Amino acid sequence: MGTIEHWIGGSVTAGVSSRRAPVYQPATGQVAHEVVLAGAADVDAAVSAARVAFEGWGQESLSRRTKVLFAFRELVSRNAEKIGKIVSNEHGKVLSDAAGEVQRGLEVIEFACGIPQLLKGSYSDQASAGVDVFGFREPLGVVAGITPFNFPAMVPMWMHPIAIACGNTFVLKPSERDPSVSNFVASLWREAGLPDGVFNVVHGDHDAVDAILKHPGIAAVSFVGSTPIARYIYFEGVKSGKRVQALGGAKNHAVVLPDADPDFVAEHLVASAFGSAGERCMAVSAAVLVGAGDRLVEEVASRAAEVRVGPGDDPASEMGPVITAAARDRIENLISVGERQGARVAADGRNLKIPGYEEGFFTGPTVLDGVTPEMDVYREEIFGPVLSVVRAGDVDEAIALINSNPYGNGTAVFTSSGAAARRFQRGVRVGMIGVNVPIPVPMAYYSFGGWKDSLFGQSHIYGPDGVDFYTRGKVVTQRWPSTGASDASLHFPTAR
Known part of the structure; x- marks a missing residue:
């Protein structure tokens, strides 16, 4: 059993804290590694290294930064399979899903490779007589990212490539549940x-x-995770004078209108609800059926029961385990509570045992029909392979249901009507919307983020918002007067 240590100043170090935590292999339920747990002194050492590095990196040319970004992109691409295996081993997701995670991270790296274009300033010639005005953006300094377990490669890549491309230095605090991939990515940065x-x-x-959050040397913090922690990080970070973007949890609805293709809907509901064992902040966890939908429920339940659940490194597996035994127990308890509160269990994934992996953290795809907004399975973010089916009389009732939910991360509508889709996308108070696309994660040249309790602060992550978040603007007003010329006045200056 190896020990996963920090990466500070270009090398691996155990730091000064003596605390350790187990890192499990979810498919077997066994402890695979232990990870060191940083204290304040370890964070200070990382910030000190980053502060020293910023003196040089913050002054590097765009050309130099771009060359490093392109080299990093090539290394991540070349090692994509290895990164995926590390993710699968510690998170539990199947290899194909891990490969998709790496690809979506690569897209943000590729966006960051265009940093010369993204940081182009503005110039106004002759804004006043003999006066020019121009603006540009500068890096903040040392910035930090705090990332979740569910995408241990992708979500950090939503942060550090853009931050570094903009001239900042970066301190990453990944999830202690699946930490290994972050050290491997650090080695690729060094090689680049x-x-x-x-x-x-x-x-x-x-x-x-x-x-x-308390360190005075950190200028900004990015966070992705649960809403209670996002709220805490946002307010504590702001209180400490930091710039903060904190993305929280979700309860994502997929509204199914009567004119939608039932086979298409069933296929995509199963994929979006049970992919990555439902451990996605963009997973569809509530299907809102407008009108009669009993037949669709049975079709979804039938397909859910056919999902091949197994260890992530088995090519036959379509869905892996959840991250910990505690997560599995919480998910299955919420299913039982939903059943007691009146939901019908159309597909039951509880007490699933995989031959040869009986100690693994497996729970199967579950479909609950007849769920109402008062039930715990609807109100809570389950973060597991559970799809709750809710009924609505019409599209307006469905929109009202979504808008009454405290979360506003992602939503989707299945329909063949352009008019209904337009009514939906303009009516819902949600940050990311899919039309016949159940997981509407924006491409890297847009920005990712929700509304309401799914986001604290105004800044979304990556894309144009990411560049703005990791930089601050300067505006210079200048003139070069002739020798001896002066038109100074005590009145407030105005353009001429």
Whole structure:
């Protein structure tokens, strides 16, 4: 059993904290590694290394930064399969899903490779007589990212490539549940030619999070995770004078209108609800059927029962385990509570045992019909392979149901009517919307983020919002007067 240590200043270090935590292999239920847990001194060491590195990296030319980004992109692409295997081993997701995660991270790296175009400033010639005005953006300094277990490669890549391309130095605190991939990515940054200290990794739990939020040397914090923690990070970070973007949880609805193709809907509901064992903030967890839908429910339940559940490294597996035994127990308890509260279990994934992996953290795809907004399975973010089916009389009732939910991350509508789709997309108060697309994660040249309790702060992540978040603007007003010329006045200056 190996020990996963921090990556600070270009090398691996155990730091000064003596605390450790187990890292499980979810498919077997066994402890595969242990990870060191940072304290305040370890975070300070990472920030100190990043601060020293910023003196040089923040002044590097766009050409130099771009070359490093392109080299990093090639290394991630070349090692995509290895990254996927590391993710699958510690998270549990199947290899094909891990490969998709790496690809979506690569897209953000490719966006960051265009940083010379993204940081082009503005110039106004002769804004006033003999006066020109121009604006440009500069890096913030040392910035930090706190990322979740469900996408241990992709979500950090939503942050650090853009931050580094903009000239910042970065401290990453990944989830302690699946930390190995972050150290491997750090080694790729070094191989790409990134100077030591520009990218650092500190492993840890709440102690490391609090140290990051309180550290005066960190200018900005990015976070993706659950809503309670997002709320905490946002307000604590702002209180410490930091710029914060904090993306929280979700309860994503897929509205199915009567004119939708039932086979298409059933196929995509199963894929979006049970892919990655439902451990996605964009997973569809509530299907809202407008009008009669009993036949569709049975079709979805039948397909759910056929999903091949197994270890992530088995090519035959379509869905892997959830991250921990505690997560599995919580999911299955919520299913039981839903059943007691009146929901009908149309497909039951509880107490699933996979031959040869009996100790693994498996729970199967579950479909609950007749769910109402008052039930716990609807109100809580389950973060597991559970699809709740809710009924609505018409599209307006469905829109009202979505808008009454405290979350506003993602939603989708299945329909063949352009008019209904337009009514839906303009009516729902949600940040990301799919029309016949159940998981509407924006491409890297847009930005990702929800509304309401799914986002704290105004900044979405990656894309144009990411560039703005990791930089600040300067505006210069200048003139070069002739020798001896002066038109100084005590009145407020105005353009001429």
